Amino acid sequence: MAKLLVPAATPIDADRRIDLERLAAHCHALLADGADAIALFGTTGEATSFSAPERMATLEGLIAAGIPADRIMPGTGCPAVTETIALSRHAFEQGCETVMTLPPYYYKAVSEDGVFDAMAWLVEELKPLHPRIILYHIPPVAQVGFPVPLVRRLADAFPGIIVGVKDSSGDFANTEALLAACPDLDIYPGSETFLLPGLRKGGAGCITATGNLNARAIRAVIDETDPGRADDRHAEIVAYRKTVEARPLIAAIKAVLADRYGAPSWRAVRPPLRALPDDQIKPLLEDLERLSS
Known part of the structure; x- marks a missing residue:
């Protein structure tokens, strides 16, 4: 069964601290709207703007608030492998089944x-916890990625541990190459733009930022059994995605959530990001309203 995983946006309060109550409520809403799991502290969740202790405390808080640990997939990748190990170990100790990790991304042209050495170190440290790891490939942001031959090499070296890839390259040819080279792995496009083409080639679903706003419609594409109707539904979610990502994506998602929840504080982001300017919010909301009418 294909899955929808949503990298939840992270609300913060006036002191720029994580607003756990609002985050828990949002995660409950996402699961109710058809998300299979929450990808906690992905790019959309501003992961690199939060410290490891903040991320660990938030995971514990969400579980305490009733979000099942097995439906949370924390992002754990950091420039320091030791920090990736610490975040991953903590996630598995809390009962999470899978983590998603970036490669060490500070040094370029590695x-x-x-x-491979970095990932091997991570795996060896985590083996007693029976880890499951999804590789997060996002070269437009991290610049360091997981090329297809490296993914195959890691999957062969660590079967049952390296279990999938989130492909946020933005290049469907790369997704196709992953699907061809790694049929034993769960390959998730990083945008619903490639959801249906990916599903038709054996993809596992998608892990997408705009699932924060449009989870029900994305779920409907996954569940649609009529090919023609699936094409129509897919065109609708692609139009929605393109409307949102025409603005700074994280800020735009938070602006829509602020309107949806009637909570202006949802607009806030942590520096160095900036909230969506006031004069861009109404046009965004009007554009999305037109799409739903």
Whole structure:
């Protein structure tokens, strides 16, 4: 069964601290709207703007608030492998089944052997916890990624541990190459733009930022059994995605959530990001309203 995983946006309060109550309510809403799991502290969740202790405390708080641990997939990738190990170990100790990790991304132009060494270190430290790891490939942001041959090499070296890839390359040819080279892995496009083409080639679903806003419609594409109707539904979610991502994506998502929840504080982001300017909010909301009418 294909899955929808949503990298939840992270609300913050006036002191720029994580607003756990609002985050828990949002995660409950996402699961109710058809998300299979919450990808906690992904790019959309501003992961790199929060410290490891903040991220660990938030995971514990969400579980205490009734979000099942097995429906949370924390993002754990950091420039320091030791910090990735600490975040991943903590997630598995809390009962999470899977983590999603970036490669160490500060040093650029590193070799594939170097990235392999980092992942091997991570796996060896986590083996007693029976880890499941999804590789997060987002070269437009991280610049360091997981090329297809490296993914195959890691999957062969660590079967049952390296279980999938989130492909946020924005290049469906790369997704196709992953699907062809790694049929034993769960390959998730990082946008619903490629959801239906991916599903038709054996993809596992998608992990998408705009699931924060449009989870029900994305779920409907996954569940649609009529090919023609699936094409129509897919065109609708692609139009929605393109409307949102025409603005700064994280800020736009938070602006829509602020309107949806009647909570202006949802607009806030942590520096260095900036909230969506006031004069861009109404046009965004009007554009989305037109799409739903």
